[in-house]
Amino acid sequence: MNKNSSNIMALAPTTSNKRETVCIFGTGDFGRALGHKMIQSGYPVVFGSRSTQASNLIPKDAEVLSHAEAAQKATIIIIAIQREHYNFLTSLAEILHGKVLVDISNNLKLNQYPESNAEYLAQLVPGAKVVKAFNTVSAWALQSGTLDASRQVFVCGDDMEAKQMVMDIVRALGLTPLDQGSLLAAQEIENYPLQLFPMWKFPILLSLGLVAFFFFYCLIRDIIYPYVYENKDFSFFIAISIPNRICPILALILLALVYLPGVLAAIIQLYRGTKYRRFPDWLDKWMLCRKQLGLVALAFASLHVLFTLVIPIRSFVRWRISSQIVSQVLNNKTEPLNNTNAWLSDSYLALGILGFFLFVLLGITSLPSVSNNVNWREFRFVQSKLGYLTLILCTAHTMVYGGKWFLSPSSYRWYLPSAYMLSLIVPCAVLVVKFVLIFPCLDKPLTRIRQGWERNPQYSE
Amino acid sequence: MNKNSSNIMALAPTTSNKRETVCIFGTGDFGRALGHKMIQSGYPVVFGSRSTQASNLIPKDAEVLSHAEAAQKATIIIIAIQREHYNFLTSLAEILHGKVLVDISNNLKLNQYPESNAEYLAQLVPGAKVVKAFNTVSAWALQSGTLDASRQVFVCGDDMEAKQMVMDIVRALGLTPLDQGSLLAAQEIENYPLQLFPMWKFPILLSLGLVAFFFFYCLIRDIIYPYVYENKDFSFFIAISIPNRICPILALILLALVYLPGVLAAIIQLYRGTKYRRFPDWLDKWMLCRKQLGLVALAFASLHVLFTLVIPIRSFVRWRISSQIVSQVLNNKTEPLNNTNAWLSDSYLALGILGFFLFVLLGITSLPSVSNNVNWREFRFVQSKLGYLTLILCTAHTMVYGGKWFLSPSSYRWYLPSAYMLSLIVPCAVLVVKFVLIFPCLDKPLTRIRQGWERNPQYSE
């Protein structure tokens, strides 16, 4: 016991290797997992519990005492109990005065309570220094050591020194502390582990919907129509041909949808004559998920590339080519090179390759570690200039690809135009409007508006 | 007013949710954008302005006062005016004493003034705690909330506490503060947003020049020559065949240029007998942009891969293969498998695949987040060992590919050797010199020189 209390004295950094005792209130799963890990990292651990008899569940090397006794043994007290049971801490207020209380709790829902658990704790025990930490780490990961990701522990608190002490423990456990500032950040930190890709929901739902629509559209045109009229069974098109039609269509439409809100915003600002009024909510939300939209588009583009490159390996394609050659031989005719066809085929492939290449570049620059290393001017250059170039190349790729069938009546089956024609509507619209907005008569006022000028100052908020 | 001043008192962290009043000097675009954002984040904002009458442009919830009155209401004062107008602040020196002044200004040119704006401000108002921040964020991005990238706010300042307060505001606005140390860092922070890929300029200009040269070279050899002598129109080669000749050539040359400066440096050090004399300036600059050179080379290599993989889909190639087969049938001859050809074709493809694979690995390890996670020894291993292996594989790929045409006279059109032969000069030179440098008689003195040994100590700087 004496040894322990000398440890507590050693709070000020010393050259001794001994680590300070840490107290954990609560012997639930996370409390025990944290205790195990801390003992492994060389911290003496003491548990504070209602029933002071040592349970088998608790690490052997840890003492179990009453809350009051345990609290007296340590400067840092980890509150591993649920918010609903925080009340009893008010009775310990005197003992907890000046101690560092680490709130590690999580909620079950986003913004479950008006104030964060850590702020609630700080109100209950005003004399203590409350630090929020560890809530983003899972007990299972902590114990099994499989912390491949999520080594980051968000830490916030009003007392700098208390925060430093907690961050030192975090580092000693092999995790990376991230200082998130004062206790005001606790709400956000508590919401963080409850999220499941919130920004991805809209882009993924939208693309699922579009996939379903275009799947049935192509099914009707490419499989049911030939089956009904020509009695041919092309059901195996479901595996590659139809996906390879859906993917490029979705990639193009979603890419255009990335640039559509910017164009709409410009129109709204020109119309209103000011940038100081907020955009409609749906436009704001749309703008915020542009990166995700673009990445989903890139995923479809990548699939399109893979589906296209395996074409010559497909058994069906090999059969078709060899039957063409055989029939050519049997008819004893040699076809000359069709120069127009060679030009068309080579140029849509080249456009597609360049478009995809730029698209991948955009994707790479949106990696967090890359975009953190470019400044605003560079980011705008890449995402805006290169982005529009990508859109232009991909639209041209689609147009050249289908150019010859555009107005041919045979391409309308059951009055349905080819799917790729539908895919051109949005990107062409975006490109045309953007082209119009480049004209000086519109570009100049827009630039001035974006620099803060207002046409009708009286209308601004 | 009383409520506000109690807020100011609450500077020391409290559990109350109330945020401290922030004062903004200047009602220009960026000042208003920052004010809007701060009000949204829950900060009471007061503007300091020459004309104290509330303008419509200013956020509704913000007060507008004279500079002196506004400054008294807040501890943190954001100076959203241009450097040229800083002078008037000297008259407020008494009121500003002890306040935190946040310099957010940017210049129009790199190193426009001898000292940074923030240091200039600190000289003007010696009693204030100057913090540099927010200059890397754009007003437009701040207001429209589309901060996809550039969430990073560089913060520097001499007073730790003042810096912490500003960093808390930065976090509250949803941005990531990065502590850059003392106010000495302000110059660099002010230069940062003015850069547009400074390290990429040379690699990109160089490769544009090389692309132009090789484009006309190939145009003459592969399109004009057959048109003149054989009257064949291969103009569609411009779309894929010629790019697919330029891309691998540039990839190989640029990759060799990544390793050339290292070899030159070794020769210079061996010749001088010391490592303590600086390299010529051009070599220093070349060494600093090796990473960018390598990434541009990787981009060309990726394009080469894509251009190569679409070969079997090209209409021209399909026509050529089918005419070959048809002519074979009509001549009634069956060709046996040419084992040498099979070996050559398979091995240059395999070498190319392995080379490209290692090249991509090198590219991935140069991502900031990956290279930050490897130590110096690991980085050297990857970039040096794997890098040379990549260069060897790619050079071998090129040599095996063109092996059979190397000395054939038919490959010299208008006395111009095939372009890929030109591409082999630099990589072969680098590999030969590197091979020579590995011999112990050169490697040993070089190693000693790099560990600090000097042959003629009197010559060193």
Add this chain to the structure above:
Amino acid sequence: MNKNSSNIMALAPTTSNKRETVCIFGTGDFGRALGHKMIQSGYPVVFGSRSTQASNLIPKDAEVLSHAEAAQKATIIIIAIQREHYNFLTSLAEILHGKVLVDISNNLKLNQYPESNAEYLAQLVPGAKVVKAFNTVSAWALQSGTLDASRQVFVCGDDMEAKQMVMDIVRALGLTPLDQGSLLAAQEIENYPLQLFPMWKFPILLSLGLVAFFFFYCLIRDIIYPYVYENKDFSFFIAISIPNRICPILALILLALVYLPGVLAAIIQLYRGTKYRRFPDWLDKWMLCRKQLGLVALAFASLHVLFTLVIPIRSFVRWRISSQIVSQVLNNKTEPLNNTNAWLSDSYLALGILGFFLFVLLGITSLPSVSNNVNWREFRFVQSKLGYLTLILCTAHTMVYGGKWFLSPSSYRWYLPSAYMLSLIVPCAVLVVKFVLIFPCLDKPLTRIRQGWERNPQYSE
């Protein structure tokens, strides 16, 4: 001299641009390199040395004094000497009192001494503030300025202010300081630069072993067997055909080995009825290198994709196809489309494409900068749900690919089953066991165990 000492006084942040004098003990290579760099960055540097006569090796602008004299000139003293010679510092204890000593030493072996060099230094000179820094940077890189990677300098120390001063110097040299907490972290920081991909050793050795095994296996079946029985020379299969058989096999086996330890852990926990007993050591180690195993598997999968996509360009394949067509024509028969074949070929290609696509997604999310931006729940979703989906798709891809040969006796050459059959054993086993574990009768107790429940509490540690 007076000028210098006034500089020392200027320790507290000032607006003057003058940097504080730094003292370096030791004139070895790293000491000189650091000195050069600091002078370039504007720091006055004074060297402390046994022989006070200025050597040519030392930067011109630096003074060389005795240790005691040099130490008096600066607040920060960089100890650029080896641990073995630290003893003499005890004699300077009085002068060093209150100074900031920066330990930059490295060891030759992991955990060479019981305590870290920095802690040893702190014991020798108890009155000084010891900071560990700079040991992860190489002298060569520091001097030649080619700090492409490894700009990170880990800093630790018990005195916050001393640490801040060292971190400011680190920043001034163009490097990124990373605060690693108290001096206890020094051991780990000293071990860091000695590592060479420690987590990659097992995955790479394992895959090399498997590659060797499958190479000889395929060599026997695909080259030696036809040579012996059919007298055909397929030796060129070594370049592409055999690698393209080995790569997918290894990718599939290694991917299954990523998920096998998780399944084993679940079985062990179910059997023991508790999660509070440690796994066997081999399982722990296996679990820790799962990420690396997965990335090696991804590398093999990528190679497989490249090897597969070049198939139609291979000279051998072109010869085979054209001879098939020629023989078809000469026999005057036209083959109808085999619908089953078209289905099989298209579906194994589609399964492979989707599997590879998800695999690449998994790889991207394991990039440090991406995985740091997802929370634990999101990471689990990607790595567990998407991971199993990838394994299912890849296993199905392999099964459909080889479906028709599964039970055909001709596929057993010398009683050796086809290599891809061997590759299916591990993934099928993993998927079957995982499927069994999903049943509620096993899933429910497992979930409870993982939440902390124990079947036989008395058996726990």
